[in-house]
Amino acid sequence: MPIDFARIPRAALPALLRTAPKAELHIHIEGSLEPELIFQLAQRNGVALAYPSVQALREAYAFTDLQSFLDIYYAGASVLLHELDFFDMAWAYFERAAADNIVHAELFFDPQTHTARGVDIGTVIRGLHHACQRAHQELGISASLILCFLRHLSQDEALATLEAALPYRQHIVGVGLDSSERGHPPEKFTEVFARARALGLRCVAHAGEEGPPAYIEGALDVLQVQRIDHGVRCLESPALVQRLAASRMPLTVCPLSNVKLCVFKTLADHNLPALLQAGLCATVNSDDPAYFGGYLNTNLLATFEALPQLGVREAYQLLRNGFEASFVPAEQRDGWIAALDQAFSAAAA
Numbered sequence: 324m325p326i327d328f329a330r331i332p333r334a335a336l337p338a339l340l341r342t343a344p345k346a347e348l349h350i351h352i353e354g355s356l357e358p359e360l361i362f363q364l365a366q367r368n369g370v371a372l373a374y375p376s377v378q379a380l381r382e383a384y385a386f387t388d389l390q391s392f393l394d395i396y397y398a399g400a401s402v403l404l405h406e407l408d409f410f411d412m413a414w415a416y417f418e419r420a421a422a423d424n425i426v427h428a429e430l431f432f433d434p435q436t437h438t439a440r441g442v443d444i445g446t447v448i449r450g451l452h453h454a455c456q457r458a459h460q461e462l463g464i465s466a467s468l469i470l471c472f473l474r475h476l477s478q479d480e481a482l483a484t485l486e487a488a489l490p491y492r493q494h495i496v497g498v499g500l501d502s503s504e505r506g507h508p509p510e511k512f513t514e515v516f517a518r519a520r521a522l523g524l525r526c527v528a529h530a531g532e533e534g535p536p537a538y539i540e541g542a543l544d545v546l547q548v549q550r551i552d553h554g555v556r557c558l559e560s561p562a563l564v565q566r567l568a569a570s571r572m573p574l575t576v577c578p579l580s581n582v583k584l585c586v587f588k589t590l591a592d593h594n595l596p597a598l599l600q601a602g603l604c605a606t607v608n609s610d611d612p613a614y615f616g617g618y619l620n621t622n623l624l625a626t627f628e629a630l631p632q633l634g635v636r637e638a639y640q641l642l643r644n645g646f647e648a649s650f651v652p653a654e655q656r657d658g659w660i661a662a663l664d665q666a667f668s669a670a671a672a
């Protein structure tokens with residue numbers, strides 16, 4: 324039964340965006356560490372912080388670009404030492420995800436941030452996996468883990484990280500590429516992504532956040548990714564847009580992140596409407612919600628508030644794209660899409 328979008332007033336959108344089932348595909352779990360939890364874990368683990376209070380730390384979250392954020396983000400992660408720390412971090416995110424009616428989440432994690440501090444990769448993965456298991460059992464949230472390689476480090480270090488993670492292969496759905504994009508093109512990681520594909524792992528990569536369209540093309544051609552994280556600079560290349568649209572290559576867009584890191588001046592300047600207008604499979608995500616001013620629902624509500632040209636159809640399409648782009652079996656994806664259809668059909672009744 325087709326949804327009669329014309330019968331859904333735009334005024335119904337905030338409630339619909341809050342309550343509809345949704346997937347989140349671009350969330351760095353270390354980026355969900357709220358300042359309060361950073362201070363709690365610092366105290367629990369005897370880790371000294373460079374900030375005297377939660378308020379002072381929060382006030383430091385004024386970023387000028389990706390690197391200025393990453394410097395603080397890695398410092399924040401320094402409080403994570405034990406399995407319980409990784410569990411507590413992920414569980415706090417899942418409680419917020421449940422409040423946002425997220426039914427599926429694919430979490431990025433950056434093991435090298437922790438192994439560089441002497442934390443065993445097994446400690447990281449076991450803690451996060453335990454939280455994913457409990458989220459499924461107690462919150463009904465389907466969750467999977469994506470191991471990200473830090474692109475400011477070498478491919479050899481990425482290869483060593485992948486090998487170290489193999490004993491936990493069953494807990495990881497895929498690999499990704501994050502950290503400083505400028506000066507670290509996808510081609511730098513050709514071999515480790517080939518190894519990941521050979522292992523049957525899904526592949527995604529940050530590209531076109533600060534890097535040029537050529538980085539998106541490199542991620543597609545050389546890393547053979549199945550999703551592009553961010554990808555908002557694709558619009559600088561009409562040929563690339565056409566290629567992305569024709570292949571329905573998902574873009575995991577993060578509106579509040581793009582404004583906080585000065586990719587766009589304001590949400591009203593964001594190119595999400597143009598991405599959708601071009602027929603791209605764009606999704607909305609929170610990226611690093613503790614640092615960028617909000618989780619998934621806040622991203623959705625703020626984006627629709629700032630961009631009046633986005634209406635009910637676009638809201639449905641963004642949420643549907645999130646399920647279409649998720650790494651789950653077709654029957655699970657179709658069940659969520661049916662629930663989404665039901666939510667919008669009920670609003671049209």
Ligand SMILES: [Zn+2]
Nearest residue numbers: 351501529610
């Ligand atoms: Zn990201």
